[in-house]
Amino acid sequence: GFGKVDYAREKRTGYPEVIFGLGKTPDQVLAIFARLYEKHGRVMVTRAERETAERVQGDFPEAEYDPMSKLLTIGRTERRFAGTVAVLSAGTADLPVSEEAARTAEWMGNPVERIYDVGVAGIDRLLAHRERLQEASVVIVVAGMEGALASVVGGLVRRPVIAVPTSVGYGAHFAGLTPLLGMLTSCASGVTVVNIDNGFGAGYAASIIQQAILEG
Amino acid sequence: GFGKVDYAREKRTGYPEVIFGLGKTPDQVLAIFARLYEKHGRVMVTRAERETAERVQGDFPEAEYDPMSKLLTIGRTERRFAGTVAVLSAGTADLPVSEEAARTAEWMGNPVERIYDVGVAGIDRLLAHRERLQEASVVIVVAGMEGALASVVGGLVRRPVIAVPTSVGYGAHFAGLTPLLGMLTSCASGVTVVNIDNGFGAGYAASIIQQAILEG
Amino acid sequence: GFGKVDYAREKRTGYPEVIFGLGKTPDQVLAIFARLYEKHGRVMVTRAERETAERVQGDFPEAEYDPMSKLLTIGRTERRFAGTVAVLSAGTADLPVSEEAARTAEWMGNPVERIYDVGVAGIDRLLAHRERLQEASVVIVVAGMEGALASVVGGLVRRPVIAVPTSVGYGAHFAGLTPLLGMLTSCASGVTVVNIDNGFGAGYAASIIQQAILEG
Amino acid sequence: GFGKVDYAREKRTGYPEVIFGLGKTPDQVLAIFARLYEKHGRVMVTRAERETAERVQGDFPEAEYDPMSKLLTIGRTERRFAGTVAVLSAGTADLPVSEEAARTAEWMGNPVERIYDVGVAGIDRLLAHRERLQEASVVIVVAGMEGALASVVGGLVRRPVIAVPTSVGYGAHFAGLTPLLGMLTSCASGVTVVNIDNGFGAGYAASIIQQAILEG
Amino acid sequence: GFGKVDYAREKRTGYPEVIFGLGKTPDQVLAIFARLYEKHGRVMVTRAERETAERVQGDFPEAEYDPMSKLLTIGRTERRFAGTVAVLSAGTADLPVSEEAARTAEWMGNPVERIYDVGVAGIDRLLAHRERLQEASVVIVVAGMEGALASVVGGLVRRPVIAVPTSVGYGAHFAGLTPLLGMLTSCASGVTVVNIDNGFGAGYAASIIQQAILEG
Amino acid sequence: GFGKVDYAREKRTGYPEVIFGLGKTPDQVLAIFARLYEKHGRVMVTRAERETAERVQGDFPEAEYDPMSKLLTIGRTERRFAGTVAVLSAGTADLPVSEEAARTAEWMGNPVERIYDVGVAGIDRLLAHRERLQEASVVIVVAGMEGALASVVGGLVRRPVIAVPTSVGYGAHFAGLTPLLGMLTSCASGVTVVNIDNGFGAGYAASIIQQAILEG
Amino acid sequence: GFGKVDYAREKRTGYPEVIFGLGKTPDQVLAIFARLYEKHGRVMVTRAERETAERVQGDFPEAEYDPMSKLLTIGRTERRFAGTVAVLSAGTADLPVSEEAARTAEWMGNPVERIYDVGVAGIDRLLAHRERLQEASVVIVVAGMEGALASVVGGLVRRPVIAVPTSVGYGAHFAGLTPLLGMLTSCASGVTVVNIDNGFGAGYAASIIQQAILEG
Amino acid sequence: GFGKVDYAREKRTGYPEVIFGLGKTPDQVLAIFARLYEKHGRVMVTRAERETAERVQGDFPEAEYDPMSKLLTIGRTERRFAGTVAVLSAGTADLPVSEEAARTAEWMGNPVERIYDVGVAGIDRLLAHRERLQEASVVIVVAGMEGALASVVGGLVRRPVIAVPTSVGYGAHFAGLTPLLGMLTSCASGVTVVNIDNGFGAGYAASIIQQAILEG
Ligand SMILES: Nc1ncnc2c1ncn2[C@@H]1O[C@H](COP(=O)(O)O)[C@@H](O)[C@H]1O
Ligand SMILES: Nc1ncnc2c1ncn2[C@@H]1O[C@H](COP(=O)(O)O)[C@@H](O)[C@H]1O
Ligand SMILES: Nc1ncnc2c1ncn2[C@@H]1O[C@H](COP(=O)(O)O)[C@@H](O)[C@H]1O
Ligand SMILES: Nc1ncnc2c1ncn2[C@@H]1O[C@H](COP(=O)(O)O)[C@@H](O)[C@H]1O
Ligand SMILES: [Mg+2]
Ligand SMILES: [Mg+2]
Ligand SMILES: [Mg+2]
Ligand SMILES: [Mg+2]
Ligand SMILES: [Mg+2]
Ligand SMILES: [Mg+2]
Ligand SMILES: [Mg+2]
Numbered sequence A, B, C, D, E, F, G, H: 001g002f003g004k005v006d007y008a009r010e011k012r013t014g015y016p017e018v019i020f021g022l023g024k025t026p027d028q029v030l031a032i033f034a035r036l037y038e039k040h041g042r043v044m045v046t047r048a049e050r051e052t053a054e055r056v057q058g059d060f061p062e063a064e065y066d067p068m069s070k071l072l073t074i075g076r077t078e079r080r081f082a083g084t085v086a087v088l089s090a091g092t093a094d095l096p097v098s099e100e101a102a103r104t105a106e107w108m109g110n111p112v113e114r115i116y117d118v119g120v121a122g123i124d125r126l127l128a129h130r131e132r133l134q135e136a137s138v139v140i141v142v143a144g145m146e147g148a149l150a151s152v153v154g155g156l157v158r159r160p161v162i163a164v165p166t167s168v169g170y171g172a173h174f175a176g177l178t179p180l181l182g183m184l185t186s187c188a189s190g191v192t193v194v195n196i197d198n199g200f201g202a203g204y205a206a207s208i209i210q211q212a213i214l215e216g
């Protein structure tokens, strides 16, 4: 019918296909979910609305739904990475995206360290966490407004920094365009960037790096 | 002829009209320069090309030209403000705009403190100047790339912070649009912003604040 | 948990942290509100929805909520500045933003003079207030549509002018982008600009200038 | 060959086709020029570079070239309108576009009144010309920067106001986009707008209005 | 209180102030309406929602409301122009804006000729009205999609053409930006443009031209 | 009244006018529908909401409505093309647009081959259909996100490829702008593009090509 | 080395790879040219500068260079399509792009009919060619400014219309963005669009359609 | 003077500061170069013009300059990573950026595998390298036009993919904005992105990942 599940993705990339919940009906999500579950024994849906979650939980009662991050999951990899993924956020309103990143990373096998609400307007808050930051294997920086946190963090660590701009802001913020552009033109070298509000993508990229570390 | 000099501006605003050199022929600049000089005994031209400067210096040998900031001046106010204006820059390439701000402020009567090349990728460089920063009456922050410096500084001081985005950058920087938007959506409260590369406007705004401080 | 209150901000900047209400749940706002109140004895929340206000007023009955400006406040600084902050608006629809600016300034210790509905399509209305304008210590100009008011005012006074573009308009107005760009490229020298609809930021910046005047 | 001259345009619209010089080789311009001259006895080329002008003047020595407005003309209508077209400009750098408007209007039969350098940063300069303004049949406002002049003028007169944004400015001005948007969202009713730097279009539109007045 | 009615506008421009309904509460509109009615005996409100209309009609039962154009009016000028204003529209969905233009023009004293649904995809429909078009004193062209109708009409008539882009379209139409830009860069000379969906502005500009024709 | 049906369109282009449902009231759609049905015996409405469909089905019970594609149709051409139109989609969320393309093509006489959910993140899924692809007469590629599918397909076939960007995506996707731009700058030669979400336009263009093939 | 020629493209698509000259050094073009010539016996380079052309002609004296279209070619397919490709242009300045389209089509085996300078400001010029237009197998419309020609033509023919926006224009034209958007949102059904100034792409797409007609 | 070298960067991040050559005078670059060389014994300058290179080589004859990538280097780390960095490019014109990435990676201690000119219009070229791709530790994808290569590669490997959009393209490409947006909205999970033409940033990010792999 409507969907061709990419069963071979796990073999190619190390992780099964993840269902992108946006724009799919609950029935469509359920159908793909069932097929992925049969094949892999674990499934994640991103951007799942409550209605979708309930439709899936009707058939899969053990599926878990987190309304803040809108992640719907069942099962989990058995692999467990040694190093941690640090997830930093600039403000409280960045929580949903931060949690999408953190929980994606956890689902994919990462110990996660959350360091939230350390935006640069009070720089000492961030500097107080300098050491915890430097111990992480990968750092994810989630920030809305002007996104300056990514640049400051990028200059403090010797590990990969993945920046996630968020749509938190208004006016000249243009729903996340401003921190996106700011992170892309960061004065800190080597910061890489994912799409606005794409906590999932950041968590996934961190896990791929961890996979590289693990597999050498 | 082509120009109506706004002689009353000094009376209304405290400062005589400044000549915007862009898009004017050397002859046009000279003509306006002469009339302003006659009236006020001091003149400043911004964005003056060397050719214009030389044309003016032909008639006004005491006029001074600074090729980095492209400011051409003659005379200077006798008023001298008590407090300093601090001009910070993120990188070396921001020098022309920083100097436009600093020299405009000086010409308008401000002692100026330059703190250059303290971009946030090496945050400790900035923090080393925390005290000098806090002593200034007004702070101007000049930054290209993502412009994050304005947000960090905005959270450190109890004085007005004027942010100047610069066109230093490439790609998703869009000739200064990115730091402009970033500064406007800064997570630090009360930062105000001027146009891209408008060092002059920042120096002018700082002087107007100093005038308010002086005149109470 | 989710938030790290920046208790040291008052010491650094002269004013305690203000809560940005957008994107926070009523419970999150309440939690931060309580902590800030405990520390400082006064709190301001911007962009507070009625639901949030009621949640907070449940615990803090003396908190005041203004539905037009969406400000929720408790307490107030004891400091009182000598000079006034003039808040001008171009049209009636700019009222919510104008009031956000005016009430922020009042909460931070400023006497405020409101001069509303003096858009430039009937320039004599503005000119009738020329003297009141010239007596203010700081001038805030709030305007939607094309934002021309800021330029006219900028040329009339010897005090700092802070321009606030609003999202009032339609079509080629792009939700405030047009007056924002217009204010940034104003032909009046030294006008500084804050984000679209950021009445709070303007009120805050005005107060910082007043603090500079007061503290010299 | 390459061009189909629209000989019938004069009959349909009252004015012969005008040659748009941009992107045409001197030889192409000359060929079209010759055909139009033969048919109408008068021709105008806009945006003509000096090289093109000289190529045409080689064959048509009586053709006149104005390097500031880049208009190249020969002949002129015999019709002479009773009322004047006022052309206002905000600053000296708007001269080339202002002259393109003024000379187009003159070529099409209008007496023209030039009121230049009356930008709103010194509003009294404009108000000093209030009466001359009110006597014009049509008003053209040429302005770069934020283009605020159009709104102020639009509220002062009972005649059509045609606004021409110019590319004079920098940074957030985006080569004229800012005054264009500002003029389109003007708070003055009934201002109409032409393309950035399109002095020709404004002069033409003014002449079409004059034609309507004349022909009733 | 909140609004300063511009009573002198009629004297300056020939028409009283019109109330812009967007972003005003019904009570605010009513208050301004009452004051304008007292002064001028006729009032128009644009972009009035039904709720506002009913609030006003409560106090002014003779006020008329047209839900398609969202115009709320009372009274009308006694002046009656001789020539007609033709209002053309490209498609059926452009009706609300077309009617805003047509009814504004009628309210201001113009006989109006409506020629609707003559978009260029079936060019013969337009050409069938060539003569009626050529008889109008002023032509208003209302079009969404790509807005091509303005260019075709601009080349057919010897009278002023005012183009109104509409927000009718989707995707790369960007809520009217596309026809706006298209009309501004029209290959027909002398077309002038108003803001997206600004039928009011077009009707007003047409009336100002008619006033110029009438008053010579 | 409000609409001028373009009855001659079938004669000029081979297909009767199609009703664009967006922005029309149910009554307007019904009125045009009735006139077109009388003339051509078959009608299609695009972007029809359920309410409109029901209003039309009240008078025309044999009209069929597909809620996914929002197409409302009655009758159908008798002509049947020999070759097939292949409709490819990148993801499940592109279904509504894909179905709009597919059903438009069917209604216009094309056999349609649907190849859905073959996005490039699992390129082998697409390559598995290489032969079916190469047998089609025309290929329509429907894709949101970055729209890369169009480029890959464009390099695989010797038949026209029509690309349809969709609004499926978020953040830097800008409601379809990103795949639109990507398809326009495709590295595969000769791919042509229609508007965002314009499945109808793609189905129509495919049918016009089929008509050219049939009529030689 | 630096380039992997796609030798199999002719087999897959019917046409060999074409060299995109932009951003390649003359030596790089020559190297790829030689390899393609050896394989296919015919080569086309687009956007070839004169220097590149001369470098290639040094080794391949029979290569032909057209400076207007910047096409450099050698050899030609033996296949000759029956129907013609009509290439329309709106203005004289669109010639380079029109010729790129026309000559690409000729090189790929199409008889080409050029109908130039028929922009819609003088619609009768276009209508005079209505019959020639209707006889073509494929129609390419090349237009700058607002690009309205595509919509008018799209409603006149029963054959595929490929629209090419050009960068001819200024100001709100944004180097071709305006006609691009206009063509994408055309009110004529089934017009498809290629990139700004991409005459090559249009000629190629036309040839692919001709190939479909020929091969059935 | 003008620059504060960030000597501590190597300690914090593992790599010394790199000089950004854009917007610095040759003398400024030389001065910073000398200080960094003294401290670290190795230096890299990006975007160095030939004049700058020669100025530096005057004092440091052993400095090497690569005109294609515009990298100027002296010395090199002794550390050598085990795994390779694969650098893919879509077309020949992407070479300068690809080489900036490749040479930065080499300078930072990575074995580099170049796989150039494998754009998706001939997908088999890429698939022929599938195995080499899968053996790399980190993959950098450099692509202009629509940037589709990143998505295809992202779905093929189990290692981090860093995408670099380039300014190679024209028209709707907007100097790299199009592939930038496309890469950010890629349908392949976990692709991260750097600024347009920022080959340096990609090489640096790859090295930081390698450092993480090496240091565990
Ligand atoms: N939140 C997300 N943002 C971006 N891509 C996602 C997201 N969730 C899932 N994906 C990717 O989207 C693709 C699935 O698309 P679909 O076939 O429409 O479900 C997979 O390749 C996922 O890795
Ligand atoms: N629909 C409209 N679009 C643009 N301007 C309008 C509109 N309706 C009224 N106006 C103008 O808006 C101004 C009134 O603004 P306000 O004081 O906010 O009512 C007057 O100058 C009117 O001429
Ligand atoms: N002017 C052009 N515009 C767009 N694509 C082109 C152009 N000329 C050649 N191409 C395509 O660009 C690709 C060659 O790219 P390259 O490997 O960089 O030479 C081929 O697929 C051509 O079909
Ligand atoms: N090509 C480049 N693109 C982006 N950032 C760079 C580039 N080259 C050097 N940098 C960074 O720019 C900063 C130096 O800026 P500056 O102080 O102006 O020399 C350092 O943090 C470098 O890591
Ligand atoms: Mg916080
Ligand atoms: Mg530096
Ligand atoms: Mg008002
Ligand atoms: Mg002046
Ligand atoms: Mg219709
Ligand atoms: Mg899928
Ligand atoms: Mg012509």
Ligand SMILES: [Mg+2]
Binding pocket: G003, G004, H090, H091, H092, H117
């Ligand atoms: Mg190639």
